[in-house]
Amino acid sequence: MPNIIRLEGISRSFALPDGSHYDALRAIKLSINAGEIVGLIGRSGAGKSTLLRTINLLERPDAGTVQVNSQELTSLSARQLRSAREQIGMIFQHYNLLHNLNVYDNVAFPLRLHQRLNAPRLAARVRECLEIVGLSDRAESYPAQLSGGQKQRVSIARALASRPEVLLCDEPTSALDADTTRSILATLRNINTTLGVTIVMVSHELAVLGQLCHRVVVMEDGRIAEQFDPADTATARQTALGRELAFYRSEAGLAGSWKGEQHA
Template sequence: MIVIKELSKIYKAKTGHVIGVDKVNLEVHKGEIYGIVGYSGAGKSSLIRCMNILERPTSGKVIVDGVDLLRLSPKGLRKARQSIGMIFQGFYLASAKTVFDNVAFALKAAGIPTEKRKKRVLELLKLVGLSDKAEQYPAQLSGGQKQRVSIARALANNPKVLLCDEATSALDPSTTKSILALLKKINHELGITIVLITHEMEVVKEICDRCAVMQDGKIIEQGATYEIFSNPKEELTKQFIDTVLNFDLPKQLLEQCKGMILQLQFRGDLASDPIVSDMLQAHKVSANILHGKVEYIKEKPLGIFIMELLGDLDEMERARRYVEERLQQVEVIQHAR
């Protein structure tokens, strides 16, 4: 649905040139939710604004639904943008217009007749759960409700693609979950391809099929969200994942432990297999579970457990090798003392 080829965006500054996006290659499949994560200044917002040419790239190609946007005339680009909806962190609602009028604005600009416009607006307000707010003004709404209005407005012209630029960053955790659930519903029921920019790995985990990590204008890692979480390659990716799967043990606890401390990762079906139980039966060791968690990423389990093995040194080593043969990732956090 979206193909980005060797895309660069260079800004002029008093001190010279600043590279916002640096030769990015990216492909977003039709009907998926694709996340782009990075810290502030990584270039992710510049990249998403180049996807609908709100910012014109310095070089490269932007192909949406088979159309090279950079080769279109201004009129052709305006028409193409009708199939690309966009929502922002700051909502950008007209304060003097009602909820109904804010949603209707894009339809009016597209020349949709009044009756059809009214019908479409009411459909959209029902979809986003704001049927009872049609005559209210933005100042009367909560942050989550304002974002629902902006989502409805972005969907007005039946877009094939929805671009979300930090759409949940200004919201509290509970409201964020409700907005993410709405985006999942839109993706599932309407089949709209969604590209989501965020600095929160929890958001990526919650709804993204695939994702990319950006740093200094470049994409440093990308792939299926589950694979990124279970087997990150880059140090920055590991830092982001640690914000969701943080298993740092207190120093005092580590000082008390005398045995071998292992961190075990259980992927997919292995999350429900009795590997630890089998290991304890096969070897003369005992175990203390120090920490553990099972996360579900796209409904697929990823389990991480930290345990202390106690017993004879040779037997603990044999037990470690036993679990290593059955699991893809086993890390020795601390050797027996």
């Protein structure tokens, strides 16, 4: 199975005000298969967001290589990197929408920036993305007129606009209630299965990770402490975390393992 993401020897340290350094990522090695949904969990400060932001080079590592779709991102020019980033969408806890633009223009924003589509094709693409997230009827609304769940749907539509192969999600449901979280997760699962988009998601919610992920990676002090498949009950049962993830997975009615799905 081809790796769509391959991180090798990733280290990142931050300078502290007292002149010392803090090692946020320590020699991380992580490979992710095309079509996989991978969750990152760990204590606050473990390095989850820093690692996620390394995948699109929002965070440039001090050492190591970042391969996405066989391209080594750290060696690209600024222009090449901009183009490579069109394959990598990102969504955040607080949506990061432009408040003075309506829903349509928020989704169109990255497309206008890259100027790859003519006007009719751009309009068709925006409509298509709004349809995927179920917001076709809200194109004229402004972010302030939307619920949190709807705002996150707009940000997902915007992230999909350039037809990315990878979607990075940093705590996408942390600000949402349980029902809204479930419906956002259903949308993300649908994007994964119908569009084949690979998803990497940071979350501290075991229910979210158990329901969505094929693999959960546990981070501790800038390192990968352990990782497992929530559906692989033999390994999952050995730890409390694994047992809880497996419980949420079965509760969501997701039988079988990722490997099973792949061979199906």
